[in-house]
Amino acid sequence: MTSGVRRRMGVEERRRQLIGVALELFSKRSPDEVSIDEIAAAAGISRPLVYHYFPGKQSLYEAALRRAADELAARFSEPRSGPLGARLRRVMGRFFDFVEDHGPGFAALMRGGPAVGSTATNAMIAEVRQAAYEQILAHLEVGTPSARLELCVRSWVSLAESTALLWLDGRRVPRTELELQLVHDFAALAAVSAAYDEEIAGLLVRILADEPADGPFGDLVGRLAGLATRIPVQRGA
Numbered sequence: 001m002t003s004g005v006r007r008r009m010g011v012e013e014r015r016r017q018l019i020g021v022a023l024e025l026f027s028k029r030s031p032d033e034v035s036i037d038e039i040a041a042a043a044g045i046s047r048p049l050v051y052h053y054f055p056g057k058q059s060l061y062e063a064a065l066r067r068a069a070d071e072l073a074a075r076f077s078e079p080r081s082g083p084l085g086a087r088l089r090r091v092m093g094r095f096f097d098f099v100e101d102h103g104p105g106f107a108a109l110m111r112g113g114p115a116v117g118s119t120a121t122n123a124m125i126a127e128v129r130q131a132a133y134e135q136i137l138a139h140l141e142v143g144t145p146s147a148r149l150e151l152c153v154r155s156w157v158s159l160a161e162s163t164a165l166l167w168l169d170g171r172r173v174p175r176t177e178l179e180l181q182l183v184h185d186f187a188a189l190a191a192v193s194a195a196y197d198e199e200i201a202g203l204l205v206r207i208l209a210d211e212p213a214d215g216p217f218g219d220l221v222g223r224l225a226g227l228a229t230r231i232p233v234q235r236g237a
Contacts (some may be wrong), residue, residue: 011053014045014053015054015063017043018050018053018054018060019060019063019067021039021042022034022039022061022063022064023068023102023105024042025038025042026064026068026105026108027101027102027104029104030107030108031064031105031108035057036051036057062120062124065105065108065109065121065124066124068105069109069127069128071098072095072098072106072128073132075097075098076095076135076136077135078091078139080138080139080141083210083211083212083215083217084210084211084217085183085211085217085218086215086216087139088182088183089180089183089216092178092179092180092182093179095160095164095179096164096179099168103168106164106168107168109124109128110125110161110165111165129154129157132160133153133154133157136153136156136157140207146197146200148197148200149197149199149200149203152190152200155189156186156189159182159185159189160182163178163182180216180219183216183217184219184223187216187220188220190203190204190207191204
């Protein structure tokens, strides 16, 4: 039997609770549609008490985005062992787990949401992209990338982001197919860049040497080989 007496929370514990409540609400609806009254009710406290811990909705929103950004950046962390294709596939699985669980919040983070133009929000978005970029370079075992390799990796990070945002709008393509396609996209971008950059060419040869035939990169080679058989050969006159 409970006494009905609520346990008093400390300042940091209450702040963490409010951030968690806000994130939960933002995962279901766009942050600009969620009111302070709703956050207070979900937390079981009064509206004035929310303002005691956060000066306004903007500060609570940015605190919630901070936690979301840290969690999203962590999704790109992966042990650097085994074939690269399998590693990227696992990373994409965790990335889309986050996107699916926090759809409106993810969209708000990457598009700016009600904090569009905010220096703090823009910095968080940049941190997520930079963390993803650095993780991929670590998997490639490259300390100082060439200009073309940097362009290749940053382009792929942007592609993963934009693909996820488009997928949220209707989810018309099966998620697992997109995860695999994005791994294939990385290989395709690297292959095109390798045609212009000897460093990337050597890197790609090293990566593919460790890839099993039944891995994501092997799957891409098989799909392309099948496509090649369907392309008509142009014969001379």
